[in-house]
Amino acid sequence: MDYPWPRVCIPTYERYLTLGGATLRYLHSIGYPREKIILFVASDDQARLYRDWVEEHLYGQIVVGVLGLVQQRNFITKWLDPNEIFISMDDDVQIVKVMTGFNIYWIIADAITKLKTNDYGLAGIMPNSDARRFKTGFTMHLAHIVGSFYICKNNHSLLLDCDPVIQEAKEDYYRSIQYFTVYGRILRYRGAGVQTVYRNPNGGIESLGRRERDAAACLDLIRRYPKFVKHIDKKSGWPDVSLKWRARNTDA
Numbered sequence: 001m002d003y004p005w006p007r008v009c010i011p012t013y014e015r016y017l018t019l020g021g022a023t024l025r026y027l028h029s030i031g032y033p034r035e036k037i038i039l040f041v042a043s044d045d046q047a048r049l050y051r052d053w054v055e056e057h058l059y060g061q062i063v064v065g066v067l068g069l070v071q072q073r074n075f076i077t078k079w080l081d082p083n084e085i086f087i088s089m090d091d092d093v094q095i096v097k098v099m100t101g102f103n104i105y106w107i108i109a110d111a112i113t114k115l116k117t118n119d120y121g122l123a124g125i126m127p128n129s130d131a132r133r134f135k136t137g138f139t140m141h142l143a144h145i146v147g148s149f150y151i152c153k154n155n156h157s158l159l160l161d162c163d164p165v166i167q168e169a170k171e172d173y174y175r176s177i178q179y180f181t182v183y184g185r186i187l188r189y190r191g192a193g194v195q196t197v198y199r200n201p202n203g204g205i206e207s208l209g210r211r212e213r214d215a216a217a218c219l220d221l222i223r224r225y226p227k228f229v230k231h232i233d234k235k236s237g238w239p240d241v242s243l244k245w246r247a248r249n250t251d252a
Contacts (some may be wrong), residue, residue, distance in 0.1 A: 004112050005033050006151070009080070011040045011065070011072040012091035016053040023093040024058040030104060035060035040076055042067040070164035070171050080154045085115050090148040092196050096125065099134040099191040107189050111151045114187060121158075122179035123187035124150040129195035140185040141245045142228060147172035149194045158182065166220050169213035173221055176243065177228050184249040215239040227251040 008027065012019055019039075027037060037059040041047050047062050065075040073088075080086055087108070096104050111123035124145030126133065150172075158178050160167050167174055180186050218239045221229045228247050234240050 004109055005036050006086050006108070006112065007080075007084070008032065008037045008087045008089060009040060009076050010038065010059075010089050010091055011069060011076065012050070013042050013046065013067070013069075013072075015091045016046075016049045019050070019091050020054050020058055023089050023091050024054065026093055026095050027089075028058055033060075034058060037061075038063055040065045040072055040079075042072070068164050068168065070160045070167045073171060073175075074159045077154060077159055078156060082154060082156055084154045085112050085151065086154060087151050088147070088149070090196060093148055094195045095129070096149055097129040097131060097193050097195055099131060099136070102191055104192065107192055108151060111187060111189075115151065115153045119183065120185060120187055121153045121155060121183040122150060122176065123152070123189070125189050126193035129193040131193075134193070135190040137191070138187055138189045139245075140187060142180045142243050142247045143176065143186050143188040143245060144173060144243050145176045145179075145186060145188060146194060147175070148196045150175075152179075155179075155182070162220060162224075166213060166216045169210060169217040170221065170241070173217075173229070173241065173243070177221075177225050180228070180247075181249045211238070 010023055024037070034057060038061045039050060039059055040063050041050055042065065044064055047064050050062055063079065065072050065079070076088070098104050098107070107125065114120045115123060122145055127144060127146040160171055160174055162174070176186060218231065218241045221241055222231060228244055228251065229241050230244055232240050232242050
């Protein structure tokens with residue numbers, strides 16, 4: 001079967017020593033075309049480090065963008081073509097686990113078919129790789145599309161528009177809500193999940209500290225989107241929110 005090969009955009013910062021053993025290793029292992037893989041780095045100096053340390057056969061292009069995850073996501077949105085369907089991945093993904101009988105390319109192909117219509121703008125998978133929770137099919141209600149792996153129809157009008165220091169902590173929640181308010185539905189496939197190192201202290205946004213920004217982001221999300229977001233209490237005491245799956249985009 002012939003599968004579509006959308007461009008894969010990887011915003012990355014200070015992970016030139018580990019990227020080749022994480023996201024790029026995974027993409028190579030599933031045979032993803034290297035020429036479709038783009039690394040977005042923060043500066044010319046970072047670009048030189050990535051060229052020196054990351055094996056060339058693992059990626060196709062390095063693009064110098066800007067510093068900061070929110071700013072880099074917005075840079076990528078403006079850099080890509082309008083309505084281009086692309087895959088975004090974090091730079092520390094270990095594997096995308098898929099339930100038995102399926103593969104990641106089936107999910108990508110199905111998502112692209114749906115995203116080519118006017119009904120959808122954003123698709124993703126489960127935020128963890130616990131296969132015991134996997135099910136067939138997908139949901140269309142408001143759901144958190146984790147930033148470590150998602151498939152998106154590029155929309156130049158949907159830029160993250162708040163304090164980037166706050167948004168960095170939960171930028172994927174802001175994106176999920178933005179796309180839901182425009183398209184009225186979010187695709188989330190229940191038979192796959194991403195395995196990554198959350199709150200990874202080595203490089204990325206974690207090099208800037210997180211707990212206080214998480215708390216500020218939670219408060220900001222609840223303030224801006226009270227009909228879409230609610231506070232949850234975690235046993236760990238870490239500040240967090242969840243999205244109201246019964247919400248409608250007319251609630252905005």
